[in-house]
Amino acid sequence: MNASGINNSVVKAFTLLEYFSGSKTQWGVREMARHLGVHESTTYRLMATLESLGVLYKNPENDKYALGLKLYDLGHRVKVFETLVQLSHPELQKLSDEIEETVHLGIWHKDEVLMIDKVEGEKGLRLNSRIGQSSPIHCTGLGKTLLAFREDCFVDILFGNGELEVYTPFTLSSKTMLQENLKLIRNQQFAIDRQEFELGLICVSVPVFNKDGEIIAALSAAGPSDRFKESHLNNYVSILKEGADRIKNKIGNFKAR
Amino acid sequence: MNASGINNSVVKAFTLLEYFSGSKTQWGVREMARHLGVHESTTYRLMATLESLGVLYKNPENDKYALGLKLYDLGHRVKVFETLVQLSHPELQKLSDEIEETVHLGIWHKDEVLMIDKVEGEKGLRLNSRIGQSSPIHCTGLGKTLLAFREDCFVDILFGNGELEVYTPFTLSSKTMLQENLKLIRNQQFAIDRQEFELGLICVSVPVFNKDGEIIAALSAAGPSDRFKESHLNNYVSILKEGADRIKNKIGNFKAR
DNA sequence: AATCATTGTTTCACATAATGAAACACAAGG
DNA sequence: CCTTGTGTTTCATTATGTGAAACAATGATT
Known part of the structure; x- marks a missing residue:
């Protein structure tokens, strides 16, 4: 050789x-x-x-x-989630260290967000999220990110009847509101969930693309609303984006589904 | 080298x-x-x-x-159906030549039978089936064969509510009747559809296993009821079984799904 | 029909590139 | 502190993959 x-x-x-x-x-x-x-x-x-x-x-x-x-x-023998997690996990760890909040990795699974990895921040007040949990698409940072970068038709497939389940007073409750928000997310390349799913919980999320530009997963940093100041958000976003880029380089042109 | x-x-x-x-x-x-x-x-x-x-x-x-x-x-780039078809096609041809009727190859796809290949018999009266067509599981030879050799729970998954759509007076219309028929199919290792889906159409079907004994597809010979005499059926079955065996040897331990 | 331009395939001498033994660096366990 | 396991690297040897050319078969063009 x-x-x-x-x-x-x-x-x-x-x-x-x-x-x-x-x-x-x-x-x-x-x-x-x-x-x-x-x-x-x-x-x-x-x-x-x-x-x-x-x-x-x-x-x-x-x-x-x-x-x-x-x-x-x-x-078909490859353990996809496991591998995706193993490749991403070190990056999640770095992100959590830097942001000092809990960081999540989520993928689209059965029309919900499946959280496949998580690194908790050191702070005292923690979230009660857990790996393996599924959450709604329309009112979570991860979900909205995953939806925003898929084909437009998915909005109709999921919310064709116009019913968006409401979890808090902040939940986007109409298809039009959601679509406007998705447009914004596509423009600025990140999503924010301001207590739309759970009161007191704020979350910023960025897409994880593969090298072919397809969305594979989403990263998020989440924390209590009184700690997640508006002034921090832009900083969090740019840190998360760097992490998403590093993950992209690791997964190559891996295709999901 | x-x-x-x-x-x-x-x-x-x-x-x-x-x-x-x-x-x-x-x-x-x-x-x-x-x-x-x-x-x-x-x-x-x-x-x-x-x-x-x-x-x-x-x-x-x-x-x-x-x-x-x-x-x-x-x-996931492999064109599975294409490869399966290419390996099986010569065998279908042989079977059709020998049986002198139309021979089909079907697989389980989205809870229906997807016909992925077909060789027509030379006889004048032909079927109007076509490759790519999907048919119901419970009233076709291919479908019942595919169902009979899968886990029992699939009967409940598909027909949990007890509703079996009726196509002809001969369609098995209750879950119990279907289950009895499936048991028979497992015992004798072939299925017969006597005008259960289309009046005047009879069909015999055998499973195609891989080398690990998993069911991959089903073979069938089909024809008009006045040509498909009862006395021929056993002969057709044994011919089909030999074909299924030859396909098994070609596909090895290929796993579907 | 005959030529031409393809194709997949085989042959064979040559030198590259894969090999195995041994040694190295690092762990975990007794 | 030795032992036994691991993944990894080094280096001389020669097995092994390589490229040029020729072969056989096909289909298109003249």
Whole structure:
């Protein structure tokens, strides 16, 4: 192997696999060799090897290769949440240290926000949130962030009947109000929840994108309203955004769902 | 590379990945090396390479490796139905040639039967089924087969309220009748639909298992009731079963869903 | 029909790059 | 404080993957 200890053949194999996408599902050997920048002979043997493993599938009609069932199988063994959490957790820790408040990581799951990780601040007054908990989309920082950066139609799917459950006097109670707020969130790239779900609880949230610009999760910092001064919020947001960027670099172009 | 043209490093990489399973999600380097029968040094470099690609993820707490998000990503790019169809299609062709009737391949999709492949018989009177069509579970041969070999709870999930939509006078209209029929199907390892969905249409169906014994799809032969004599059915069933076995050998331990 | 330009595939000499033994650094446990 | 485990690095050796060229088969163009 080369000096750095990286196995070149394995790297080649996976960069080859990366070329298969939704828009280009079939590749011939020489065609792939040109794009890969690897000799056609080598490329052929790589693809033949992958086919013998079931990782690629060779279409007997045109001798072109497509991704095979073995990859499907392996891909479904991955513990997604766990991995996402493990990659993000160190960042949550940093954010919580810096902001000195509780930081959450949430994803879209079954039309609610599922909190998949949390690092508590050191302060005495804490939240009673817990990992694994689901909360409504329309009245939480995480939820509104996740919704704001998805396709517009989700607002209709979720709130087509116009019913937004009200939790506090501050809850956005109409679809129009929510849509205005979502527009604001898209513009400023962060969401604020001012006691919309729970009285006395304020929360700022930013999106976590993958390298393809798709929203994967949302980060939030939350705390009691008398500690969460308006003057702090901008600072919190910029810190959270840096964290989201670092997570982006770790997860690459990971796709959720 | 070795004489056969197979790239050894790539084979090692994937046999290594195969060791990750639902029950054993984390592997240390030396531990893996022992099971693989590959030198620990080599194993380490393999795993380090895979980690740098995002295929493996190294847990910083215990230095053990788990499957990473890259695999998740790749796995979800696989056109599952297409591959399943491409592997099965030649067998469907053979079955149709032998039985001289239309043969279908169906899978469970969104609580219905999705017909993902079809080979028409040469006979004049044909069915108006088409690939991509979804049909009800409880009154089709494919559907009842798929249901019979899944966990019992699915009957309750689908028909918990006791409502079975009736299509013809022959449709099984109560949950109890359906459950009795499912028991019979499990016993004799095939299902018959005698005009339960469409008047004049008879259909025999057998399960397609993977090598782990999980049901992946169902095969059926269908035709008009005046051509589908009772005396033929047993013969059709045994032919279909052989086809299902050959498909099993092609798909290996492929897991659906 | 015949030519041309593709394709996937195989061969073979060559040098790169993967290999295994041993040593290293760091932990945890007795 | 030694022992035993771990992940990791080093280095000489040679197995192993590589690229140029040739082969066989296909489809399009002339």
